[in-house]
Amino acid sequence: MKTKPFYLAFGLVLQFLVPALGQQTFNVIKADSLVQELITPEVPGGAILIAKNGEVLLERYFGSTNLEQKSKTDELSLFRIGSLTKQFTAVGILKLVQEHKIRLEDSVGKFFPNSPGWFHSITIKQLLNHTSGIKNVTELPNWKSEIESSKLSIEDILSLIWKEDLYFTPGTDFHYSNSNYIVLGRILENVSGLTYSQFLSNQIFGPLGMNHTYYDDQQTVLPFRSEGYSKGTSGYQNDTFINMELPFAAGGLLMNLQDFRTWKNALDSGNVIPDSLLNQAKTPATTSKGIEIGYGMGWSIGEIKGQRSIKHSGYINGFSSFEISLPYQSVFMVVFTNLENWWNLEKNVSLIIAEALGDPFLTSSSTQIATKDLEQWIGDYRDINQETRRILLQEGHLYICYPGGSKTRLLYEGNRNFQLENSLVSIEFNNSSSESFTYSDLGIPRQFKAVNQLPKDEWIYKRVILNEDQTQEYLGVYQFENGPQFIIEQLAGKIYGAVGKDKKEIVPFNKDHFFAKELDAILRFYRDENQQVIGLIKIQGDGEMKAPKNNK
Template sequence: MKQSALILLFFGLLGSTIYAQSLSKAQVADMERLFTEHYKADRSGATVMITQKGKTLYHKAFGMANLELNVPMRTEHVFRIGSITKQLTAAAILKLAEEGKLNIQDELTQFIPDYPTQGKKITIEHLLTHTSGIQSYTDMPEWDAATHRKDFTPEEMIKFFKDKPMNFDPGTEFRYNNSGYFLLGYIIEKASGKTYGEYIRDAFFKPLGMKNSYYGDTEPLIKNRASGYSQGNEDGTQVNAPFLSMTQPYAAGSLLSTVEDLNLWSQALHNGKVLQPASYQAMITPYRLSTDAPNRYAYGLQIGNLLGSPTIEHSGGIHGFLSDMIYLPKEELCVAILTNCDCEPPSELTPRLAALVTGRPYQPEKIPVDAQQLEQYVGVYENDAKEQRVIRLENGQLTSQRAGSSKFNLFAYGPDQFFFENSFARIRFEKDKSGKKVIQAIVDDRSGANLKWIKTDKPLPAARQEMQRSEAQLQPFEGEYELAPGFSIKVTREGTQLFGQATGQPRFEMYSESPTRFFLKVVDAAIEFYPDEKGTVNKMVLFQGGREMPGVRK
């Protein structure tokens, strides 16, 4: 399960530690400092485990497993893992293919004959790679809080979304899709003769010794099950996560596990104990779109890069829980983090831990550069898709901002080389043959794609001008606007300053540029409100990254 947000908020907590002596004291100290900055002992918690070549390097619990009963987190606590489930679902499909019970090029209608494919050929591979074009039920307006509480059979859930229009032709685009993985679970049941939960248990949990992993039913008593939380108000108050029937995430995000079991799974998957070599290679190879557009998603896994080292990874998010797991095949290193609040994505922490263990600097040592020298990099850069990246010099500080994204400070660490503040991204400026004129920039981020940006002669965009608005003029915009099921922006006011806050995120300031339109400084985005003929505001639209996302007042 997955949900986008504007800005990330980081909390912190404390816990107990198990770690091997193969980590240096400096590495352990850095890890401790990183976690104590992010987690607090009296709030929702997390567990983390780092293994390399099957050896445990670090295993720790932070914070609270249950806030109401005052139960501290322990390393053996069990969490919902959300979309990390998808890699087990994908492996199950490939295992059934090895057994001759299906082929990934089989059409969906071979298993669901009456599925309305709207004249399109939808294969199992399209479902595995989020390229089917089927609408994701978690993006549908009908998937609201009341629906979240209902139990569905697989057939009933498929009926819930199957008649929706296709988003695009199969194989032409990547769009994250929980409906596709729900359908894969149903195909697993048809091909194996078992329920999805039974098949995963018998094929993976039992033979691999994953003794604390389960299908996420809410009824059975599960020892050491952690409670899930959400952020309540902008003051950071935490509340019990809203209820979600686990019949709905199913093969897209229903499983429960521990960081120890996930490390067992990772070792088995990446060392030939789950799939045959050809199947495993298919699972970790990004799907090639028919349009040849860049794509990093394979089968239930995303392929990336960490400062020159390939990565295989996936995150998860479900009511009350967030998770992340990253594997570095060259180093045989696995980092898994599970959290029991859907308020802080641990995907910011897993690569930092992996970088610490492998001795890669998250932020290199800064080299001072004279402001006059920095002027040569200023300009508007464009990539092949005609997207813009603006490099500015503001009060002696070089910055980079891609359209629709946050602004980052840039710091030099070598000749024509800069790193993004609080990011793994690096940017290298290249010059013409004379060595005097900057002609392009190469951005190396976690995708590993080495993205090229050509410097243009276009003028820098003019800075947005703020308008002063009175309290009475701002008051009509206050309220909560739902952009998607479970995701809204709450607009509040303090005097003549308007604020917005996305679900589970910190609030941000909004600056007026017209009577109804406001821009953000923390990210390249704008929000416009639409009063009716009586002046009542019931609708807003978020403009970000070329997308228009409407929201309706709740």
């Protein structure tokens, strides 16, 4: 594995550990250790860069760009960047706005006279922030099996899009759609009179000296091109073919790490578009219903441990990439890899940044809090989208779930802050009366307000101990009406409920009442006049199901 040195001098290392005014220290040694632990063992090859205040802190090249030829990854290695392409398309559109050639409020139908009527109700801005409602072509049922490897043209893709219904009325909601940026690419071409590739080369790549960035195609021989891979049952395998004309302005670029750094520095310096336009692109959009979404124009917006983040992932056949900036901390990180669908990439990058900034995510609860104090936060909470989260107290710990869904333990950080176990999601109760909390999941934080406060004992589950005779009363086969059999059995001292091979532990907490340890579900047993258990009622979410006991 080839590693480019990242410590140039002892004095420079010390400089990295001194924060600017109002900023946290970034521990590059910790970051490098985590890169080697979380990223480098997972992929065939890749490239990573971390910078702060425009200065490179860490730059690593590892693994291979071609496993068959065993060629090493280095600073010249080219990677497909997938949806990171969208920021280049968005900036291209904003350059046309700057030149007064188009307006963000222009109707998309203006540029496609033969398009269906509904196309004319969509604006350029709605394409940029994914509030257009246009069907995502890569979500069509036959995308993987037929379309992506076909010889279809962009005109063919547009025809497919026009035949599909909208997800929703334009502007009213958010749905990430590659189709939006395919349409934007064609607008760039129609207005400029150039191909998409020519426009980017003339307006961005050439002026910035990005000499190793290309609009990808399979025919052109490019030195230092990385081969893409996916994980199979027996190891890495070559990626599946995709006609690179189809990702187009939504995901068609190929570049090396150095060029991406050049791009980032030029953007931040105001050398591509004015700050006023770039700030619009990096500001969360709002739907016509007044709901803020986690997307601007070419970038997603979120948070890491309370710090605003500007980011985007890129997934395409054989490759995964991710870039993120924390503006207040002036920290930037980008990762290119030649492994397809590496979904843990954003999580791992977020872990590295939080740890290096000295505010790590919890892996276990280190702050103690009395069980009685946890009771104040029990209840149902709902956000502006009418999504509900339920908080329960189970065996001395708080758990969060969708009503009727899987439970996740909340780890207490102190000062009314909790983190969901084995995740990067956190919640912060806004006051001690449990009226609301802020839910942060690396995206835009959401506010949840209390909507239903049941009597506290309804959602407090304390295990009770049954003797053997008591346990035997509940064991057996139960038959849900018009549904499957439900078998209750005892294994190694624990009681389980099973439907087929799906087996979940159930725990007694009151007479004839059990809670499911992993799910928000209650089993309430009922008896006959002789006090024999003759059936149960499963209460899960808003529904109840009755299951008489089969005593045969």
